[in-house]
Amino acid sequence: MQEKQPKPPLLLLSSQLSLQNRGYEVTLNSAFLSWKEVETRQKRTAANIYGPLKAAGSHYVPVCEIISVQETEEDCPSTGIGKWQKVPQSLAESNQYAFTVSYVERTQKHRWRCSEVTLHCTDRTLCLQWVQAIREQLSLLTIRPKRLLVYINPYGGKHRGKRIYEQKVAPIFSRASISTDVIITERANHARDHLKTEADLKKYDGVVCVGGDGMFSEIIHGLISRTQCDSGVDQNRADETLIPCSLRIGIIPAGSTDCICYATVGSNDPVTSALHIVVGDSQPMDVCSIHHNNTFLRYSVSLLGYGFYGDVLTDSERKRWMGPARYDISGVKTFLSHHYYEGTISFLPADENVGTPRDKLQCRSGCNICRLPSADKQVSKDEESISDTEKKGVWQVIRGKFLAINAACMSCACPRSPKGLSPAAHLANGTADLILVRKCSRFDFLRHLLRHTNKDDQFDHPFVEVYRVRQFRFTPRYEETDSELELREAEGSGRKRFFSQICREHPACTCSLAHSSWNCDGEILPHAAIQVRVHCQLIKLFARGIEEQSVFEEPYTLSAI
C-alpha cells in the first residue's frame, strides 16, 4: 500500500520587501512565514561568481508561533535637532510602510522569548495585504485563548507575583489581544473558593495562576470541585470516576519551588510561560485524589511526601518570612534530626506498558507513553484498557521503617533538583511513582538526597525502592488495628529482619521513631492514614511538556520544512 504523502503547505502571499535596507523575499504559506535575503549580482564575491544565485540569511517562523502582527508607524530621526519625529508623507513612496511580526524565539534552557521583525513595503495596500493575510492565518488557530481569568498570589515566593505579572506577562497578553480579568488574592483559598462557587467560567478560555505550587493547588481544587459539583459527582467517594476539567490552566511561576511549571515547561521563567499560554499549548496531566475513610482530603499533582518532605514542610511553614530559603534551612534541620516512621504501604502496581520508574527515557513533549490508549483520558476509560493483572487488583503490601515515603505523579523537576524526585515519571500516563526510602544511616540518606542534584541514580541504593502505581494506601503503625499488628508480629519476614539488622549493626544510624504528616504539593495534610488514587489526565495545562533539546538548538532547515 502506498503511504499517504503529507500535503505541501499552501502558498498564500509572496513579495519582495525590505528589512534594514536590504531586499528580502518574504513568503507566507499555511505553515510558515519566511524571509530570505535576496543576493544582488553586485554582492557576489569572486568565490561564488559562477554559482547559482543563493539566498543568504533565511528565516522561518511557524505560523503557530507568531504572536501578533501590526502595521508599524515609521519614525525616523529628524535632521539637526536630534529628536525623533513621524515620517513625512512624501517619504511614504520609498519603503516607508511597514508591518511588525512578533514571534516566539527559543533561547537556552527551554526559555522562550518574544522576538520581532519589521518588514517594509513600498505601498500601503501591499502592507495591509500582508497584515490581513497573517491575521487570517492566526484567526484559524482556534486553540488560542482569547479571554483569561488571572489569579495573583501577592505573597508567594519573594512577594513578586504582582510585579512579574504587570511587567512581564500583561504586555505579552495585550500584544496577543488576549483580554483578562485579574484578581489579586486577599487570603489563602480566595482563588479556590471563587472558582468553586462564584466565577462565571463560561466567559473564559482558561485560568492563569501567578504564584507557586500552593497557588496552583488552589486553582485545581477550585476547578476540579466545580466540575464534579456541576456533574453531580461525589468527591468523597474514593472509587468515583472524576470528570475532566475543560478549562486549561496556565502557570506564571512566582513561588518558592515552582516544580509544576518547571516539570511541564522546562523552566521557571514567566515570559516563557506567558508565551506557552498565548500559542494555546495543551498538556494533559494526571491528578491524585487523597481520601481518608471515604472522606475527600485533597488533590495532588507533584509531591506527596510523608516523613522527610512532610517534616521539611511543617518546619518551613514557621519560616515563611524567609521566602524560598526556608526550604533549605528546614531541609538541613530535618536531615539532622534523622527521624524514621513505621507503617504499612499497600499499592496496586501499574503494567509495564506505561513505563517503569527506572527507565532511561524521560517524559518529553509529545510523549508516546502518555499517548498510549492505556493512558487514555479518564479513569473510566483506563479501566477498560488496564490489563487483567491490574484489573484483578493484585495489591502488594510492604511494612517497615522509613525515612521517607514519596509519591510523585510527575518528575517534580525544579531548580533545586533539575531531573526531579522521579526523573522517568510521566505527566499523563495515569500512574505515580512510589518511592520508599528505608531507615538507613545519615550518611547514606545524604548520598541519596545529593543524587537529586546531580546525574547519579537516586534509586540505586539498597535502602531505596521505587514502584509505578495506580493506587496506594498508607497506615502509620500507631493507627494499625490490633489484627494488623498481630499479623505484623507473626510475619517476621526475611526482608524485615534484614533491614532491622542494617540499623542495629550500623553505628552511624541514630534514628528515632516519630510521627509525621504528608506534604501535599506544599500543603500540610491533617491525616497520616490515606488512600491515594491516580486519575489519568484529569486536568490540562497551557504547556506542551519539556521540548527535546534539539528542537531549540537546531534552527529550522529547508529540508525539515
Ligand SMILES: CCCCCCCCCCCCC/C=C/[C@@H](O)[C@H](COP(=O)(O)O)NC(=O)CCCCC
Ligand atoms: C542536603 C541536600 C538536600 C538536597 C535535596 C534536594 C531534593 C529536592 C527535591 C525537591 C522536590 C520538590 C518537589 C516539589 C514540591 C512542591 O510542590 C512544594 C511546594 O512548592 P511551592 O508552593 O512552590 O513552595 N515544595 C516543597 O515541598 C519543597 C521541598 C524542598 C525540599 C528541600
Ligand SMILES: Nc1ncnc2c1ncn2[C@@H]1O[C@H](COP(=O)(O)OP(=O)(O)O)[C@@H](O)[C@H]1O
Ligand atoms: N493573599 C494571600 N494571602 C495569604 N496567603 C495566600 C494568599 N493567596 C494565596 N495564599 C496561599 O499562599 C500559599 C503559598 O502560595 P504559593 O503561591 O504556592 O507560594 P510559595 O511557593 O512561596 O509557597 C498557598 O497556600 C496559598 O493558598
Ligand SMILES: [Ca+2]
Ligand atoms: Ca503520571
